[in-house]
Amino acid sequence: MSPRVQPDPTASTHWDPTLYLKFSDQRLRPALDLLDRVRVESPETIYDLGCGSGNATRMIAQRWPSASVYGVDSSREMLEQAAAKPGKIRWIDADIRAWSPSETADLLYSNATLHWVERHEELFPRLLGYLKPGGCLAVQMPLSWSAPSHRLMRETLANGGAGGKAIGSEQLRQSVARVWVASAEFYYDLLARSVKSVDIWQTEYLQQLEGRDPVLEWVKSTGLRPILDDFDDEERTAYLAEYGRRLRSAYPMRPDGRTLYPFRRLFIIATVY
């Protein structure tokens, strides 16, 4: 087994738009809940950071039809899917870690992406600096680190092999153990001192998923990707069998055949002076 994963899991993650869109209803709901709370008057320039296949970007463009809307993403596959639908949104292939806008923005929107980018204590102030006076930074990130699905993901790496052995490399385990999103208090303290207002809240969605291994299918399209990308075929098969078994026990199917998957998310809207 070769230690191929970079310390930053975003560097090697391969995105699969088809798998990601399998749960598009559940994924779009927090995107819309975030958008619903954004209060910017007649914005001219909007960027959707980590736009993926562009579902939320298109909602943004519909809400403000006269604005220039840009979708930014580092996955060519996601951008191809986004650009396949006609419209006047401009799609930009860029890594948020190095990206800066060509003009200051009225709204920087980012749904389910910034947890893939490290060093939030630098990232968030940098993004605020790209806003026009009165502009908004609107962010939604999953608070899944302590959820059973993600705890079991790490535990199965540590002891899910034959005889309770570890699967995969030590580097992979360290990379996956990173706490991707800090506490709400951390973001409040980081932002409140330099902005006009911070609207911050958490929501736990009790998602109803269908199929035999729905929680496994869900994480396969997001949080599990760095792990799956790093494994060889034998490791991947062993890991998925054991992790799937643990997930079925943690999230039992209800009598009607659906599985309830509680999922907590953090929402932040910071408006600058």
Ligand SMILES: C[S@@+](CC[C@H](N)C(=O)[O-])C[C@H]1O[C@@H](n2cnc3c(N)ncnc32)[C@H](O)[C@@H]1O
């Ligand atoms: C979970 S998807 C969210 C997509 C979209 N915002 C949505 O709500 O459906 C995360 C997206 O972030 C992108 N992404 C992750 N890290 C990135 C980075 N450093 N720079 C640009 N895009 C990134 C991925 O390519 C992927 O399309």
